[in-house]
Amino acid sequence: MTKVQPLIELQEIDGRIRELELELKDLPRRKALEEARLKGLEADLKAAKASREYVQNQIANLEAEAAALKEKISGLRTTQAGLKSNKEYAQYSMQIDLVSHDLEATENRQLAVMDDIPTADNNIKVAQEKYDAEKTGVDASCQVITDRIALVEGMLKEAQAERAEKVRELQGPEFSKMRLYYERIKTKRWPVVVPLTGEGVCGGCHLVQPPHVAQMVDRNTDMVACTMCGRILYRD
């Protein structure tokens, strides 16, 4: 058995920890992507509602305009009824005609704008349906991701406990020395402990090792590092 077998066992646990940590970093990003899918549809729905409101406001304005014109006509008629001269009476008739014309035009515009209501309503309905359908899917995906985060967090905790246990179990001056070196390389390279191939090539950086390095690995009395990348070498 290779001298660095304890490090290989530690590395196996560290490999799992690394993968779990990577996944934990990636999961919130995936959740954000899911939520972003809804943003566009939410904006479409908002625009459809605003468009409906615009039509409604136009109708209200025209209604107010028509009411004012009706009031004007009724005022003119009241005054006209009290007039004595035929000439003045005729002048008022002409004015009433003009305002009545305006009123008719306003009411026609009102009817035309009201024709836009069904289209505006339907646009809202379509946008709402699209949003609701997408939201159901997004909510489901987000729930799956939330559950996965909880699971991975649990698995990570277990792996970290397992690592602490492994370190306790392997303690001793020789292991402590090897582990110190392992931890240092781990911050820069992964994996740290790699096999030396039959041709004497480092399994990490693929550099061919000088013959004496390969011989030292085969002697298996000390921990041997790659002359290029510093990874710990062992013979399979």
Ligand SMILES: [Zn+2]
């Ligand atoms: Zn190397």
